Amino acid sequence: MRNGRVFTIVGGIFGLVGLVLLGAGIAVAASTASFLASAQRTDGTVVELTARTSTTRSSGGHTRTSTNWYPTVKFTVDGRSYSFQSSTGSNPPAYERGESVPVAYDPDDPSDARIASFWAAYLVPVIVGGLGLVFTPLGTVLFVKGRRTARLRAWLRRQGRQVWAKIEHVGPDLSTQVNNRHPYIIRATWQDEGTGRTYTAVSDPLTYDPGPRLSGQTHVRVLYDPADPDRNLVDLDALPSPS
Template identity: 30%
Template sequence: MKRNSVSLVFNIFLVIGIVMLTVSLIFFYNVKKFNASAVKTNGTVVDLIAKRGSKSTTYSPVVTYNDEAGVKHRYVSNVSSSPAGYDIGDQVEIYYNPNDPDNAQIAGWRQYFAVFITGVFALIFGLIGLGYHIVRKVGHSRKERLKQSGQLVQAGFIAVDINSVVSVNRRHPFFIRCEWKDPLTGITHPFKSGFIWSDPTPYIDRDKKIDVYVDRNTFKKYYVDISSFER
């Protein structure tokens, strides 16, 4: 998997997040618009409709209410929950369209259920997509800073490993391990490269040193130059 392919995956996540956020805002606007022109009245929960799923049973309240002309109407909530959010006999507030009294909604959180669900998905997908680009930008800035002001050392190749924790499209990234022995102190410093999304093993000359830029104040901050191993 090439870096461009990885970026494409996270760009798709970001686009999905933006789309879901737009949908959430549209739902929110529609609720506010409906409430602004609707008539508010009291209704009574007269029944609970069971909706049996594969793992649980949820319940939708059935509410009756009278419009301004005294005509009784029946409303079945399209939001169900487990346990039931209401008991039979509960009094609830109802918004209904004065031009179409059968078009009603229970006042409260149920009106915003779709807003909440799409908003959560927008947050999840958006943070994943945006987070990738933020991390990449921060990493790029850090890399450039180390290349400009860090100490260049020549590290010896140790191995190519796979990060089994991170996965994109069911594929795990590779990384290179290398090390450098400080001739002044005799201390050997291990280094790990950033992620490589295709196996770099065929492109590695095991006898060739790998450039590593190290922060002059601490060996904990470094950048392993893997540009020649990325395909």
């Protein structure tokens, strides 16, 4: 059984980040809607496309470079020219040089302007709010799972049935990576005397190799729910702490 504390912490972080992103998306969308409601409209011309390149690094150490193109728009109000660069970029470019675009501007300060199309105005809040809508329920699910796991672990330690299960595997968990490394696990099995069915218990992920610390042990203590032996816990409390 995995440690519920990890799910609780990760779920709490994801949920908090999701709520912040969701709130930010709503706030930006409301501000944009308020601006557009009071703005004046005119037509502008795309006079330049500026490339911005960003580089990100994946957890595997690989770098990825992406380039977005940001249009600069020029327009005229009362015979005076103004220009602004859109805060929204894309790849491929959403506009071409010389293309006419709708412009919304503050009548008291025409230099405060933006492209008046829906996506140009609302793309940022849609993306930010969308991430919030993904992160918030995901974090909630992980948090709830973590709390349930923690309660089950506490119940198993108080009332779980004990069995000494045979150690079948001690080594890296090749199905999982943490910081580009496979954590270590202990996998043990035992046979239910009543049904003859074999059950498997897997320890929490370990940052160290527990093999040398098992001191030649062939069995490890497992606590399980008699009504559902698949709900079990490898008890590592007896193992010496890593130096």
